[in-house]
Amino acid sequence: MSDMVEVESKHAPPLAECVNCGHMLPPGLGEVFCEVCGAGCKVSHEPTIKALQEEKVPCPHCHTILVAGTEDRPVDLSCGACSREFTLTPKIVKVEIDCPGCERILRIRPKPGKRQLNCPACDSSFHVTF
Ligand SMILES: [Zn+2]
Ligand SMILES: [Zn+2]
Ligand SMILES: [Zn+2]
Secondary structure, X not given: OOOOEEEEOOOOOOOOEOOOOOOEOOOOXXXXXXXXXXXXXXXXXXHHHHHHHOOXXXXXXXXXXXXXXXXXXXXXXXXXXXXXXXXXXXXXXXXXXXXXXXXXXXXXXXXXXXXXXXXXXXXXXXXXXO
């Protein structure tokens, strides 16, 4: 087993919509391809890019604070203090959906297109589209 440790980034760009079909695009920056219609869209969000480049992450091995220096995620960083490496991974974006049956809030990872959700509290199932 490798000792590659993963650290989740604290920043993510806001969810963008496909300019062609209006569905949600997969998370990411730069050229992103719509999973529904296949159109390529340019996603750019200056404040997030800046935040990602300047993101400070503690080395999981020795807790020295490192600066990411790039908006790419995932990115492998090597620590100058202990010379070990770790991977800075993209932040996992979740959205909150109100259950139409019982008002419970479900937190899910959005996926482009239509999907069915089952509420764990009241057993109703419903569809959401991103
Ligand atoms: Zn599309
Ligand atoms: Zn270190
Ligand atoms: Zn419910």
